[in-house]
Amino acid sequence: MTRYAIPLLGLAWAASCATGEVPSARFANAPAVTRVDDRRDVPDKPSEREFIHSLYHYDGVVQRRLSRALELPRTRRALGVNALDEVPDSTWFTNRIGVRELTPDEVRRGPVQVGSPEAHRPWMIHSTKTGGSEPGFMISDARGKKFLLKLDMAAFPEQLTATHVIVGRLLWACGFNVTEDHVVYFRPDDLVIAADAVGKDVFGDKHPLRRDEVEAVLARVAVEPDGRLRGMASLWLDGKPLGGPPAEGVRDDDPNDRIPHQLRRDLRGAYAIFAWLDHVDVQESNFLDMWVKEGDRHYVKHYLLDFGKALGVMNTTGINPRHGREYVIDFAAIARSLVTAGAMKRPWEGREPSPLRGVGMFEADGFDPGAWKPDSPAYVPFLTADRFDKFWGARIVIRFTREQIRAAVDAGRLSDPRAADYLTDTLIARQRATARYWFARVNPLDRFAAASSETGAILCFDDLALVHQLDDAAATQYRVSTYDNGVQPLGPVTVVRPDAAGHACTGALPLAASSDGYTIVRVETVRPGFDRATFVHIARDAASGAPRLIGIWRP
Known part of the structure; x- marks a missing residue:
């Protein structure tokens, strides 16, 4: 479908120009921050938070x-x-x-740093795992890399180990910091008890780890038809653990x-x-x-x-x-x-x-x-x-x-x-x-981009509901109006329609007469049962004079 813009006159224009429709949010004429400087030196180790x-x-x-x-x-x-x-x-x-x-391969690998311990056996057991319902051990592989080894319970084979790795990969791709985790297969004789290995009870009390304790843990886990066991090996994180962050407030010593x-x-x-x-x-x-x-x-x-x-x-x-x-x-x-x-x-x-x-x-x-x-x-x-x-x-x-x-x-x-x-x-x-x-609860417009035109600027964007085929492009239109920094209208309302892929561009939009051309563009998405607006703020780059995006406000 071809994109096009149509001027709307009369009552529709007058109604859209009410200053009450434009939020008070304003933005600096500067590039948006893409990285926070929160890696400044903290020379003293913050205190460890206890979880009860x-x-x-x-x-x-x-x-x-x-x-x-x-x-x-x-x-x-x-x-x-x-x-x-x-x-x-x-x-x-x-x-x-x-x-x-x-790439799919990047998602499959996730946050891999050292790789799976599966090919680096035997594994040395240093302690039993405490906390959680699933059995496991603290181990190191033949390279000396330290892992937490978790095992599937016999009644639920593959569930915990597969789920942990799958969800970890997806959360990593989303952007969160997660551990490096691998599904591994091994045999009981791949586990060697270190001379100083300890067993821990539910209270955290320690005692020398015995072989019968290891065998009791392995007796609770699922066994493959060929006698192998399945586990999930999670690479031990670098640094000193501080416990979880508080759900409210901040760490006072960070x-x-x-x-x-x-x-x-x-x-x-x-x-x-x-x-x-x-x-x-x-x-x-x-x-x-x-x-x-x-x-x-x-x-x-x-x-x-x-x-x-x-x-x-x-x-x-x-x-x-x-x-x-x-x-x-x-x-x-x-x-x-x-x-x-x-x-x-x-x-x-x-x-x-x-x-x-x-x-x-x-x-x-x-x-x-x-x-x-x-x-x-x-x-x-x-x-x-x-x-x-x-x-x-x-x-x-x-x-x-x-x-x-x-x-x-x-x-x-x-x-x-x-x-x-x-x-x-x-x-x-x-x-x-x-x-x-x-x-359906926020105007789903995204990927805004501003470009120069002979008389001002052109604004392009994607409608995510249409890009992902969640709604009907043929029944969608966008009402576009422009204002200066003082919320005075700069021209008539125009209507823009998306193409079949959910992409749309306005016609030439007038920019405000101020030195930097600070202009607020109201883009209202209208389709059956839906009517919401997004406010896009544009100004001229001081160096190039070209219009650029400086802010987005979703009311």
């Missing part, structure tokens, strides 16, 4: 929820966002997919940590991504700050950890279909059941585990991207997240191609090709549901 599981969840489920309600917190837009409504690179997040071309975590876009917007992946195990112990050294400086780097219970595995291993649909302790759900005497069908009823080896209770049917819940409400960034944060996350999710998703699934080394096909198809179905939901 029961207190953390009591606080998140009961005490902090009550105190937050009494505080009457006001809604606040996210921080850590640049003028173009994007998240700059930082020690928390690095823009990858969609910003640069990621001068680079300046944005309260409940206001960070990269943490709040992760809601849409975690919902896509059904990563319900969201708690402080599954985040980790590391005090790392780079050259002659130290700083804190922030990681996500432990994804083995995503993709519905928490439901199967816990034998509980409620995960992802309700909090583990969900007072609202309890109240609804009491009021209705259990007569109302609950959102998790009817869910069944998959018969496929390595697949959890993971499906697209019944998935509601706006109603998804992690296991606990203790993670405050998800409580403060708004539709703009979740739109940001959905934009990342929809960037994955089928080939990239399949590459991540292949990294999980599932033995049944049907399982790999099912996970790929289900991830794509949930991906599209995620984008469709959040693109």
Whole structure:
């Protein structure tokens, strides 16, 4: 379809020119920030945060929820966002997919630094694993590289190990810092107990590790038909561990940590991504700050950890279909059941585990991207997240191609090709549901670009709902109006229509008469049942005089 612009006159123009429609947001005439300087030297190691599981969840489920309600917190837009409504690179997040071309092979490899230990046996056991429900050991391979080895439980073969690696690859591609993880196969005699190896009990108390303890752990895991065992080896991170970051506020002893975590876009917007992946195990112990050294400086780097219970595995291993649909302790759900005497069908009823080896209770049917819940409400960034944060996350999710998703699934080394096909198809179905939901709540225009014209500027953009075939291009149009910095209209409203691929360009737009030509362009997307606007700010580059994008505001 050919793009074109039509002037609108009369009442439509007059109505669109009301100054109340133009938000007060203004932007500096400068390039947007793409990288945050949060790697300044922190010479003294910050303190390690202790995680007490029961207190953390009591606080998140009961005490902090009550105190937050009494505080009457006001809604606040996210921080850590640049003028173009994007998240700059930082020690928390690095823009990858969609910003640069990621090949399927890159997604399959993920954050590989040293490679799998599978070909570097025997492995030396240094201690048993503590924490979590899955068995495992701390090991080093024949190269001396240190790994955490996790093993699948016998009743759920391949589920934890495949899921951890698959989700880790996708989260890395999204932009988060994750560990280097590999699915590995080995035999019991590949494990050698170090002379100083220790066993740890649930209280962290240590004792010399005995061979019968190792055999007791291995007796709990799935065995392949050829006698091999399957595990997930996670490379030990460089630096000194500091525990997880607080869900609210900042680390007081890290001068680079300046944005309260409940206001960070990269943490709040992760809601849409975690919902896509059904990563319900969201708690402080599954985040980790590391005090790392780079050259002659130290700083804190922030990681996500432990994804083995995503993709519905928490439901199967816990034998509980409620995960992802309700909090583990969900007072609202309890109240609804009491009021209705259990007569109302609950959102998790009817869910069944998959018969496929390595697949959890993971499906697209019944998935509601706006109603998804992690296991606990203790993670405050998800409580403060708004539709703009979740739109940001959905934009990342929809960037994955089928080939990239399949590459991540292949990294999980599932033995049944049907399982790999099912996970790929289900991830794509949930991906599209995620984008469709959040693109209906924010004007889904993206990839704006300004170019010179003889009489001003031309603005081009993509409509993500059309690019990804979530809506009808033939039923879509854009009403474009321009204002100067004082919100005075610069000309009539024009109508622009997209091409079949969801791309559109305006005709020549007048720029304001000010020295830098600061102009606000209101782009209103109109289609059946949808009418939302985005405000694009343009000004002339001081060096070249060419118009450039300096800001985007999504109301």
